[in-house]
Amino acid sequence: MIAEFGAFLLALAFAATLLQVGLSTAARWRGSDALGGAAQGAATAAAVLLALAFAMLIQAFVASDFSVENVAANSHTDKPLFYKVTAAWGSHEGSMLLWCLTGALFSAAMAWTRGPEKTFRASALAVHGGLNALFLAFLAFTSSPFARLAEPPVEGASLNPLLQDPALAIHPPMLYLGYVGFSAVFALAVAALIEGRRAGEWARWMRPWVLASWALLTLGITLGSFWAYYELGWGGWWFWDPVENASFLPWLAGAALLHSVIVTQRRGALAAWTVFLAILSFSLSMLGAFLVRSGVLTSVHAFAVDPSRGVLLLAILGVSAGVAFSLFAFRAKLLVREDANFAPVSREGALVLNNLFLTVSVGVVLIGTLYPLMLEAVTGEAVSVGPPYYNLTFAPLLGLGLTALPVGAMLAWRRGRIAPALKELKWAGLAALGALVWAAAVLGLGEIGAWLGATLAVWLMAGALWEPWSRAARGADRAGRWRRLKATPVAVWAMTLAHLGLGVFLLGAVVETTAKAQTSDILMPGGRTQVAGVELTLDSVGVREGPNYLAEQAVITARRDGRIVCRVEPERRLFPHNGQMTTEVGLCFQGLDDLYVVLGERRDDGAGRGWTVRAHWNPLARLIFLGPLLMALGGILAIAAWFRRRG
Amino acid sequence: MRGAALILAAALLAGPVAAQEPPPPPERSLSDPAQEARAQALFRDIRCVVCQNESIADSQAGIAGDLRRRIREEVAAGRSDQTIKADLQRLYGDFVLLKPPVGPRTWLLWGAPFLLIVIGGAAILMRLRRSPAGPEPTGDGLISAQDEGPDAA
Numbered sequence: 001m002i003a004e005f006g007a008f009l010l011a012l013a014f015a016a017t018l019l020q021v022g023l024s025t026a027a028r029w030r031g032s033d034a035l036g037g038a039a040q041g042a043a044t045a046a047a048v049l050l051a052l053a054f055a056m057l058i059q060a061f062v063a064s065d066f067s068v069e070n071v072a073a074n075s076h077t078d079k080p081l082f083y084k085v086t087a088a089w090g091s092h093e094g095s096m097l098l099w100c101l102t103g104a105l106f107s108a109a110m111a112w113t114r115g116p117e118k119t120f121r122a123s124a125l126a127v128h129g130g131l132n133a134l135f136l137a138f139l140a141f142t143s144s145p146f147a148r149l150a151e152p153p154v155e156g157a158s159l160n161p162l163l164q165d166p167a168l169a170i171h172p173p174m175l176y177l178g179y180v181g182f183s184a185v186f187a188l189a190v191a192a193l194i195e196g197r198r199a200g201e202w203a204r205w206m207r208p209w210v211l212a213s214w215a216l217l218t219l220g221i222t223l224g225s226f227w228a229y230y231e232l233g234w235g236g237w238w239f240w241d242p243v244e245n246a247s248f249l250p251w252l253a254g255a256a257l258l259h260s261v262i263v264t265q266r267r268g269a270l271a272a273w274t275v276f277l278a279i280l281s282f283s284l285s286m287l288g289a290f291l292v293r294s295g296v297l298t299s300v301h302a303f304a305v306d307p308s309r310g311v312l313l314l315a316i317l318g319v320s321a322g323v324a325f326s327l328f329a330f331r332a333k334l335l336v337r338e339d340a341n342f343a344p345v346s347r348e349g350a351l352v353l354n355n356l357f358l359t360v361s362v363g364v365v366l367i368g369t370l371y372p373l374m375l376e377a378v379t380g381e382a383v384s385v386g387p388p389y390y391n392l393t394f395a396p397l398l399g400l401g402l403t404a405l406p407v408g409a410m411l412a413w414r415r416g417r418i419a420p421a422l423k424e425l426k427w428a429g430l431a432a433l434g435a436l437v438w439a440a441a442v443l444g445l446g447e448i449g450a451w452l453g454a455t456l457a458v459w460l461m462a463g464a465l466w467e468p469w470s471r472a473a474r475g476a477d478r479a480g481r482w483r484r485l486k487a488t489p490v491a492v493w494a495m496t497l498a499h500l501g502l503g504v505f506l507l508g509a510v511v512e513t514t515a516k517a518q519t520s521d522i523l524m525p526g527g528r529t530q531v532a533g534v535e536l537t538l539d540s541v542g543v544r545e546g547p548n549y550l551a552e553q554a555v556i557t558a559r560r561d562g563r564i565v566c567r568v569e570p571e572r573r574l575f576p577h578n579g580q581m582t583t584e585v586g587l588c589f590q591g592l593d594d595l596y597v598v599l600g601e602r603r604d605d606g607a608g609r610g611w612t613v614r615a616h617w618n619p620l621a622r623l624i625f626l627g628p629l630l631m632a633l634g635g636i637l638a639i640a641a642w643f644r645r646r647g
Numbered sequence: 648m649r650g651a652a653l654i655l656a657a658a659l660l661a662g663p664v665a666a667q668e669p670p671p672p673p674e675r676s677l678s679d680p681a682q683e684a685r686a687q688a689l690f691r692d693i694r695c696v697v698c699q700n701e702s703i704a705d706s707q708a709g710i711a712g713d714l715r716r717r718i719r720e721e722v723a724a725g726r727s728d729q730t731i732k733a734d735l736q737r738l739y740g741d742f743v744l745l746k747p748p749v750g751p752r753t754w755l756l757w758g759a760p761f762l763l764i765v766i767g768g769a770a771i772l773m774r775l776r777r778s779p780a781g782p783e784p785t786g787d788g789l790i791s792a793q794d795e796g797p798d799a800a
Binding site for chain 2: 234236239241242344347349352356359360363364367368371375379381382383384385386387388389392393397409410411412413416417420421424
């Protein structure tokens, strides 16, 4: 019954979404408040109905109703309750339902936002409803999570053990909030084109949606990266894999957008460009969904692959992006304000430069991701585009852009001066120089890329902190400086945090990649090995029974100079229902460094007797994940600043 | 039933059983750290051809281990990075190289970054030359004097 009820709710939600489109269009046409209110109701109803449908799916998982195909394929009675719930979005169908639910929630939120002018809001709601309807139709007609099996199995096939992990359980919802959040931005941009409104107000209404989507996407990607780091057991956190790139593309475009929309909001300039980026960001989100689900690209994260559904997703992408870009081609000039001029050296100019680098990065990553596909289609030849390509193309681009960042962030609106900015930044420059010497000495002279990266990271961090520091420094006495620091606008703190986070991330990434150490040994209990000055002793190996797995667990003590640093318990888990093995890394946080221990298989051959123990020393690895968290926090603070201004 | 599953699981965990393929011969790092570093760098540039999308440095697959051993032997034998890569390329095609070779088929790939930045930069320069000059700077031309954040009127 639950499943039928869920399917029924899906159909109702589809109808409510169509109503939202119709009523919003009519409200816009007639200028009718009553119709506008009805559209608001329809958007709310769609969100509530989808939330209920999602609850039905979760209930089917919790109750282990294996007559539902999706539950039978992705769940098992043995699984802990938490993973029964999260399995609801562990498959293609379930995650598509989550996508639709997120879309409907954004629609409802847009419908209830006070402020935007009624006609503008009605247009945006109609466009957004249209997008939601496309995805809902795709869900209901090709990927229903509520399909029944004629002969239900006694037991389910269980969820991929790799997905039974807390970080990966909340990674998809975060990611989808980000992806789908860009659909709201897309709708607002298309509404601006439909209304032909000149820059200003609409950019102000677009900005919090951009910030929220980007911040959530940042969190989602970081969680995914952290999961790869400790669950796959290689110690890697970014592989330039097509699926990773698929999430990185909208992130880069969104980063460009969140900068350009500031210029459009505040100065009325770059209006057409901002609208273009808004359309691009969501188009790239949809492209990501297509790439991940269609199986056209090989990936370590291959997920719910089905070519025939892929074609439909491509069609949705083609229709919505096609309509939006055509509209852009014909109506973008209506948005442009002629009076919004600025000198090349100015805050606006700096943000244009930022957008140049970010947009070219989007192009490079897009071409790198799709090139093997295109080449194979044209010539039938296979080629691989891996990390070395991105290190040679993306990294220099990023380096150039980041070098200019601290200076650009100091320039005044309309027209600035570079010399005073450089003078202000002399301490940041000195800090960067110090980092250069340190990095060359510690990381080795041969690692040019690494010491340039470390220098850049310190330059960024010092430059970011300089802004609040210099504000405070203008105070006469201690109390005055404190007062000035407290008076620093929240928006400035937001920028400081985000740019600081970028520097923090870069430092971690560069140092971890260059200076990490690894050792691999075969040990019997009592045996010892060493990595980066830490001595590891394999104390014991035992078998532990988990809720739906059996684990071989090692107890390993780490000592430095005879003192116990920490104790880790890495595991190998066997999931008998899937016959799949996973590794649970033993992670030991040493300040900002990670001691990372993996338990391998037992051997008894020419190599030796005992268990394979692999230990990594990953210096500053913590910063790699801390940096993006700071960036996301910066985005959230910027939203807070936006609301404060409004109130 | 559950007991049987546990025994089976314990047997699987305890080590390689007969049904599995025999464990690969052990991998030993090269004794010369400089050579080992060269080998490690090569591992990151070579794709594990049967894997979804991994370099042989990351992969646990059997063929990745074979290739790592082969490369270590060749490095130890004093062969250059180029010849090692060229041999692998002959065996497995361009697909095995994570850094695609520059050639007519990849001109667009390698040229794209330069092309994009030149086109983008030129477009911006043309725009700036067309638009009228901005106003005179206020104060020292720094943001801190005038800015209260993007939401200021």
